[in-house]
Amino acid sequence: xxxxxxxxxxxxxxxxxxxxxxxxxxxxxxxxxxxxxxxxxxxxxxxxxxxxxxxxxxxxxxxxxxxxxxxxxxxxxxxxx
Amino acid sequence: xxxxxxxxxxxxxxxxxxxxxxxxxxxxxxxxxxxxxxxxxxxxxxxxxxxxxxxxxxxxxxxxxxxxxxxxxxxxxxxxxxxxxxxxxxxxxxxxxxxxxxxxxxxxxxxxxxxxxxxxxxxxxxxxxxxxxxxxxxxxxxxxxxxxxxxxxxxxxxxxxxxxxxxxxxxxxxxxxxxxxxxxxxxxxxxxxxxxxxxxxxxxxxxxxxxxxxxxxxxxxxxxxxxxxxxxxxxxxxxxxxxxxxxxxxxxxxxxxxxxxxxxxxxxxxxxxxxxxxxxxxxxxxxxxxxxxxxxxxxxxxxxxxxxxxxxxxxxxxxxxxxxxxxxxxxxxxxxxxxxxxxxxxxxxxxxxxxxxxxxxxxxxxxxxxxx
Numbered sequence: 001x002x003x004x005x006x007x008x009x010x011x012x013x014x015x016x017x018x019x020x021x022x023x024x025x026x027x028x029x030x031x032x033x034x035x036x037x038x039x040x041x042x043x044x045x046x047x048x049x050x051x052x053x054x055x056x057x058x059x060x061x062x063x064x065x066x067x068x069x070x071x072x073x074x075x076x077x078x079x080x081x
Numbered sequence: 082x083x084x085x086x087x088x089x090x091x092x093x094x095x096x097x098x099x100x101x102x103x104x105x106x107x108x109x110x111x112x113x114x115x116x117x118x119x120x121x122x123x124x125x126x127x128x129x130x131x132x133x134x135x136x137x138x139x140x141x142x143x144x145x146x147x148x149x150x151x152x153x154x155x156x157x158x159x160x161x162x163x164x165x166x167x168x169x170x171x172x173x174x175x176x177x178x179x180x181x182x183x184x185x186x187x188x189x190x191x192x193x194x195x196x197x198x199x200x201x202x203x204x205x206x207x208x209x210x211x212x213x214x215x216x217x218x219x220x221x222x223x224x225x226x227x228x229x230x231x232x233x234x235x236x237x238x239x240x241x242x243x244x245x246x247x248x249x250x251x252x253x254x255x256x257x258x259x260x261x262x263x264x265x266x267x268x269x270x271x272x273x274x275x276x277x278x279x280x281x282x283x284x285x286x287x288x289x290x291x292x293x294x295x296x297x298x299x300x301x302x303x304x305x306x307x308x309x310x311x312x313x314x315x316x317x318x319x320x321x322x323x324x325x326x327x328x329x330x331x332x333x334x335x336x337x338x339x340x341x342x343x344x345x346x347x348x349x350x351x352x353x354x355x356x357x358x359x360x361x362x363x364x365x366x367x368x369x370x371x372x373x374x375x376x377x378x379x380x381x382x383x384x385x386x387x388x389x390x391x392x393x394x395x396x397x398x399x400x401x402x403x404x405x406x407x408x409x410x411x412x413x414x415x416x417x418x419x420x421x422x423x424x425x426x427x428x429x430x431x432x433x434x435x436x437x438x439x440x441x442x443x444x445x446x447x448x449x450x451x452x453x
Contacts, residue, residue: 069111
């Protein structure tokens with residue numbers, strides 16, 4: 001199963017592209033599959049695409065869970081998007 | 082190396098050898114330990130991004146039985162699982178397969194179809210969405226077969242028939258024209274849908290430990306899981322398998338499966354198809370849930386301490402197909418390749434056909450050339 005780290009949109013780029021912060025790792029992704037995502041929103045990302053939006057409270061809980069787990073968040077982020 | 086799944090091989094003397102799948106993704110089921118059942122069921126779909134519906138259902142199903150109750154499959158669950166599987170299949174078919182053939186991913190079209198599918202929120206709208214998927218399957222792959230009064234006589238005609246359909250048919254035609262893809266005299270056996278009890282009884286030590294989760298097997302034997310294993314009896318899929326076009330057969334099986342999923346959207350819980358979900362108790366306490374997902378069989382094992390998750394293990398389809406000695410490593414080796422670029426392309430095609438649920442990369446290095 002693929003782990004989903006909530007990613008925060010930090011910049012909208014040309015077309016449907018955006019830059020996100022994914023556990024401290026900056027990635028360029030596509031927003032083609034979600035409607036109305038704006039800078040500051042959290043999205044779930046898989047292999048370069050935002051799959052869905054996530055409300056900030058849910059995103060915070062999920063990020064806290066990953067941090068408590070001891071899993072290498074940056075390695076997961078680097079390899080999952 | 083960034084990708085959690087690194088696929089490597091060597092090209093020596095014009096043959097691909099030393100195929101190796103290195104899987105470094107974390108076994109993250111432990112994230113659910115210590116949570117209440119409700120928390121775990123809420124977290125699983127968020128934490129495991131791609132098949133979140135299946136993961137959430139698996140948590141709930143395993144917990145129901147581990148807690149001494151029973152799991153009741155409903156039409157709503159079946160529709161949600163089928164819808165998720167269709168989306169995942171379409172992702173590959175519209176975004177990833179075109180890229181393999183040098184074309185652009187069909188993002189706009191995929192986004193449009195996703196929005197259409199997201200409107201399936203009740204029985205009636207799911208019925209309509211299922212109809213739209215069946216129409217898509219007919220247009221994209223089967224139009225040529227539907228319009229012909231006889232089956233193709235040979236593979237050349239088979240490819241031509243595929244090409245008379247849409248972009249998926251075109252991808253299939255190109256795969257067939259790339260030549261037979263199965264170098265194995267003795268292919269890795271296919272894991273047909275089996276009840277959870279079969280897996281539960283075969284688990285070494287009665288529980289899927291970390292070694293098992295990384296390299297699952299059934300009574301010591303390695304299997305391939307996924308659409309080909311579920312649809313190898315379809316006559317057209319079987320024909321490609323017999324002709325040793327296993328990569329193409331997997332692509333065809335994926336489309337066949339989309340039509341099955343569409344049928345489940347329209348008429349859930351059919352008597353003439355295998356159950357998507359079931360659960361078996363584990364001998365040492367706890368329960369094992371089995372779900373057929375887009376990528377293959379997904380197993381969740383859970384033990385409870387009251388209402389709290391005491392132990393958790395997940396065996397994902399990717400681990401069956403990309404385990405050491407698994408179908409990717411076996412089928413990826415032994416065939417002829419003219420150069421590194423072609424070898425990488427073929428391994429990418431095989432990986433895509435086996436459909437790992439994580440990012441992967443492929444690297445082929447030039448090996449030593451034997452003396453003439």
